[in-house]
Amino acid sequence: MRRRLPPLNALLAFEAAARHENLTRAARDLDVAQPAITRHVANLEDWVGSDLFHRSGNAVALTPLGHELTRDIAVAFDRLELAFARIARTRQNELLIGASFGITHLWLMPQITALRDAAGGAAINFVTSERYADFEREPVDLSIRFGTGDWPGKRADLLFTEKTSIIASPEFVTRHPELSQPDPTPHLRAEWLLEHGDPHGYGWMTWQRWFAHHGVPDPVGGDLPGVANYPTLLDMVRCGEGIALGYEGLDDALVEGGQIMRVGRTVHRPGLGYYLLSDAGGGVSPRVDELRGFLTGSAGGVREGG
Amino acid sequence: MRRRLPPLNALLAFEAAARHENLTRAARDLDVAQPAITRHVANLEDWVGSDLFHRSGNAVALTPLGHELTRDIAVAFDRLELAFARIARTRQNELLIGASFGITHLWLMPQITALRDAAGGAAINFVTSERYADFEREPVDLSIRFGTGDWPGKRADLLFTEKTSIIASPEFVTRHPELSQPDPTPHLRAEWLLEHGDPHGYGWMTWQRWFAHHGVPDPVGGDLPGVANYPTLLDMVRCGEGIALGYEGLDDALVEGGQIMRVGRTVHRPGLGYYLLSDAGGGVSPRVDELRGFLTGSAGGVREGG
DNA sequence: TCTTAGCATAAACTAAATTTATGGCAGAAT
DNA sequence: ATTCTGCCATAAATTTAGTTTATGCTAAGA
Numbered sequence: 001m002r003r004r005l006p007p008l009n010a011l012l013a014f015e016a017a018a019r020h021e022n023l024t025r026a027a028r029d030l031d032v033a034q035p036a037i038t039r040h041v042a043n044l045e046d047w048v049g050s051d052l053f054h055r056s057g058n059a060v061a062l063t064p065l066g067h068e069l070t071r072d073i074a075v076a077f078d079r080l081e082l083a084f085a086r087i088a089r090t091r092q093n094e095l096l097i098g099a100s101f102g103i104t105h106l107w108l109m110p111q112i113t114a115l116r117d118a119a120g121g122a123a124i125n126f127v128t129s130e131r132y133a134d135f136e137r138e139p140v141d142l143s144i145r146f147g148t149g150d151w152p153g154k155r156a157d158l159l160f161t162e163k164t165s166i167i168a169s170p171e172f173v174t175r176h177p178e179l180s181q182p183d184p185t186p187h188l189r190a191e192w193l194l195e196h197g198d199p200h201g202y203g204w205m206t207w208q209r210w211f212a213h214h215g216v217p218d219p220v221g222g223d224l225p226g227v228a229n230y231p232t233l234l235d236m237v238r239c240g241e242g243i244a245l246g247y248e249g250l251d252d253a254l255v256e257g258g259q260i261m262r263v264g265r266t267v268h269r270p271g272l273g274y275y276l277l278s279d280a281g282g283g284v285s286p287r288v289d290e291l292r293g294f295l296t297g298s299a300g301g302v303r304e305g306g
Numbered sequence: 307m308r309r310r311l312p313p314l315n316a317l318l319a320f321e322a323a324a325r326h327e328n329l330t331r332a333a334r335d336l337d338v339a340q341p342a343i344t345r346h347v348a349n350l351e352d353w354v355g356s357d358l359f360h361r362s363g364n365a366v367a368l369t370p371l372g373h374e375l376t377r378d379i380a381v382a383f384d385r386l387e388l389a390f391a392r393i394a395r396t397r398q399n400e401l402l403i404g405a406s407f408g409i410t411h412l413w414l415m416p417q418i419t420a421l422r423d424a425a426g427g428a429a430i431n432f433v434t435s436e437r438y439a440d441f442e443r444e445p446v447d448l449s450i451r452f453g454t455g456d457w458p459g460k461r462a463d464l465l466f467t468e469k470t471s472i473i474a475s476p477e478f479v480t481r482h483p484e485l486s487q488p489d490p491t492p493h494l495r496a497e498w499l500l501e502h503g504d505p506h507g508y509g510w511m512t513w514q515r516w517f518a519h520h521g522v523p524d525p526v527g528g529d530l531p532g533v534a535n536y537p538t539l540l541d542m543v544r545c546g547e548g549i550a551l552g553y554e555g556l557d558d559a560l561v562e563g564g565q566i567m568r569v570g571r572t573v574h575r576p577g578l579g580y581y582l583l584s585d586a587g588g589g590v591s592p593r594v595d596e597l598r599g600f601l602t603g604s605a606g607g608v609r610e611g612g
Numbered sequence: 613t614c615t616t617a618g619c620a621t622a623a624a625c626t627a628a629a630t631t632t633a634t635g636g637c638a639g640a641a642t
Numbered sequence: 643a644t645t646c647t648g649c650c651a652t653a654a655a656t657t658t659a660g661t662t663t664a665t666g667c668t669a670a671g672a
Contacts, residue, residue: 002335003322005386008314009660016309024618029308033662038620040660048390050397057668058618064591065393071587072389075459076382080311083378084354087371091356133458148453148509148578152439153381156507161518201462203454209576212467269575270515272454281377285370315629330649339631344651346629363637364649 006047011073013040014052018062018070078137086139090285095122097291098135098143102196102230103274104128106250108144111298118294122287130229132202135277141288142295143277146202154277157292159299160249161273164205165262167237167246167255173263179243184264185211190219194242196233197226203272205245213267234260249274249299274299312353317379319346320358324368324376384443392445396591401428403597404441404449408502408536409580410434412556414450417604424600428593436535438508447594448601449583452508460583463598465605466555467579470511471568473543473552473561479569485549490570491517496525500548502539503532509578511551519573540566555580555605580605 016026017037027034045052052066062070089096099108104126108115116124127138135143149156166184173179178187193207200206211218227233234251237244238259246255246262254260276295278288322332323343333340351358358372368376395402405414410432414421422430433444441449455462472490479485484493499513506512517524533539540557543550544565552561552568560566582601584594 003318003383003387004390005318005383006390007659008318011386012309012311012314022618032660034619035621035663036661042620048393050393055619058616058670059668060619065396067587068393068585069389071585072385076385076389077309077311079378079382079385080317081309083375083382084310084312087354087374090371132456136458145456146454147456149506150438150451150453150508152442200455202456203577205577212576213574215574268519268521269577270518271509271511271575272578279374279377281373313628328649338629340650341632341652342630348651361650364639364647366650 006044007040010040010044010047012077013037014044015070015073015077017041017053017060018066019074021061023060082137082139086141089139090141093122093287095119095124095142095285095287095291096127096138096140097124098127098129098138098140100130100132100144100146100230101128102247102250103144105231106234106253110253114298115291115294119287119291124291130197141278141285142291144274145277146204146272146274148203148271149273149275151275151277153280155280156275156277157296159274159276159296161271162205162269163248163266164210164245164269165248165266166243166264167234167251167260167262168243169238169240169260170258172237172240172243173261175240179263182264183214185214186216188219188243192242193220193224194233194236194244195224195226196230196244197228205247205267205269207245210245210267213269312350313346316346316350316353318383319343320350321376321379321383323347323359323366324372325380327367329366388443388445392447395445396447399428399593401425401430401448401591401593401597402433402444402446403430404433404435404444404446406436406438406450406452406536407434408553408556409450411537412540412559416559420604421597421600425593425597430597436503447584447591448597450580451583452510452578452580454509454577455579455581457581457583459586461586462581462583463602465580465582465602467577468511468575469554469572470516470551470575471554471572472549472570473540473557473566473568474549475544475546475566476564478543478546478549479567481546485569488570489520491520492522494525494549498548499526499530500539500542500550501530501532502536502550503534511553511573511575513551516551516573519575 013026013030013036016029017023020026020029023037023041024034027037030037041053050065051063052069053060054063097108108126127135127140129135132145135145144159145151146162149158166179168179178184181187195207196204207220207224208218227236230250233244234246234254236242238254246260248266251260255262276292278292319332319336319342322335323329326332326335329343329347330340333343336343347359354375356371357369358375359366360369403414414432433441433446435441438451441451450465451457452468455464472485474485484490487493501513502510513526513530514524533542536556539550540560542548544560552566554572557566561568582598584598
């Protein structure tokens with residue numbers, strides 16, 4: 001198994017040149033003289049066998065091929081940077097966890113003390129974002145994501161499977177008796193619906209999907225304006241501003257406290273749920289293993305379909 | 307935005323050394339003398355600030371840190387290799403599509419001629435595997451995967467949302483009248499059930515999930531032995547060897563031909579489905595764009611919830 | 613037309629990578 | 643025990659790849 005790779009330093013120079021679309025600036029960026037870049041780029045073009053830049057006298061512009069390569073090279077370099085950034089943090093006994101606002105505030109924060117204990121002295125930091133792609137850009141040791149469990153190259157441990165139901169404040173339900181029917185879905189009105197923002201790409205349950213699943217025509221024409229994060233959404237429901245889709249595991253505290261209630265039948269989409277992602281290899285930092293064990297245990301050791 | 311990366315050639319040497327856990331063989335692998343490797347590894351260890359190998363006189367063994375780094379570095383190099391492999395194929399006017407056996411045989415092959423036309427002269431090749439992770443190891447231009455649409459760094463176009471139902475041969479149904487009931491799920495017997503192999507990780511509908519979704523106790527204790535691929539599964543159902551879960555879009559031909567029939571209610575898990583994956587940047591090869599356009603169109607231009 | 617920004621080329625130079633040569637350590641074989 | 647073998651480390655010599663300095667050319671803008 002012998003690798004077939006171009007000269008790596010040429011890649012570095014090319015990537016910088018592509019980033020700036022300007023060889024001189026790339027040279028400044030990398031702290032070398034301009035002809036060094038010229039040479040590296042020419043070298044790479046030679047290796048590839050095609051031009052990566054169009055030349056027009058005093059300027060360069062990426063060819064389509066150059067564009068494609070740049071993306072792939074940048075991704076590879078990003079990975080390397082991340083890997084080294086993460087081990088640097090590990091040696092400082094820090095742990096970074098990535099999760100959405102909802103998971104962070106509604107599930108991680110309430111058990112923060114136990115979490116710190118489980119991490120055995122490591123400092124735990126969070127990076128919260130509604131865009132899971134962001135976790136690929138941070139040196140996270142663990143992250144929590146919604147999906148099917150299919151993340152190539154990652155270990156994925158199931159935390160909870162998705163179980164959703166309509167949630168509303170008790171006042172809202174008494175004001176609208178149709179919500180107390182066995183299946184309130186056909187009676188929902190567009191103006192009641194509150195949505196968690198831009199979740200289509202992750203397969204989260206949306207109102208659109210809710211109606212599709214129930215075979216009921218969607219009372220909303222297109223997309224609903226989304227609330228920025230899930231805790232805010234729950235707050236709005238609590239205050240009676242409308243109804244939303246509640247996730248078991250995230251709305252439990254409010255339900256048990258009687259501030260919101262679930263109406264109608266709970267929908268279970270088995271195969272979908274929140275997963276705890278970590279590095280596939282495992283065994284790197286015992287801290288990570290401990291924390292993973294604690295978190296999966298804390299989720300109730302839920303098994304699929306359970 | 308200045309990158310903070312270790313000397314790249316040192317990474318190359320280290321990765322080879324780690325792969326072999328033997329500096330001498332790494333040197334042979336890279337066609338250099340052994341001390342070159344020693345030097346590079348020492349160099350990298352210096353940069354990182356920790357040992358990556360344990361030394362014991364005449365042998366080396368990776369430290370945990372070394373292991374972790376190796377994985378990450380290898381992934382990054384794999385990406386680079388793939389990127390260059392792909393552009394090499396592109397220049398030979400070849401297109402590579404990755405898909406499961408089921409998708410390949412039941413959906414792509416029947417429209418192969420149109421496909422070739424859409425690709426405008428490019429040679430189309432397929433890599434079929436039931437393990438989606440394999441597509442990360444091949445220089446595919448397009449791939450078809452089941453999931454939520456959340457693939458960071460990739461463009462994902464929805465082909466079909468998941469709609470599943472129980473399928474059986476007409477003979478099987480007449481032999482077992484309970485299958486003709488409005489909801490046959492509670493009456494299914496464990497010995498009838500045929501399963502598509504090892505699909506848990508992708509969120510595919512399995513019998514376990516089917517029963518969980520219907521709130522019916524699973525008649526099977528644990529896992530069912532899986533049939534290796536979906537076309538075979540359909541064949542077995544057609545021959546009356548049992549019943550299975552049929553995917554709309556894949557079993558259509560057999561259903562329309564009357565060789566199998568769907569019984570009971572179709573389950574729609576909106577948010578899950580087959581997606582066409584391509585490079586996020588786009589615009590690289592016009593062939594790819596054309597083919598993507600053709601395929602999404604061929605899937606009926608299904609929109610979510612439709 | 614002149615100026616400016618930017619790339620290419622050539623030749624000189626430098627530093628980094630590599631090799632050759634050698635020594636030492638550990639485990640296997642005698 | 644002793645020898646042999648495989649393997650890593652170190653040092654000094656050497657090569658090559660990367661880099662710089664110097665310069666010329668091109669196109670766009672003042």
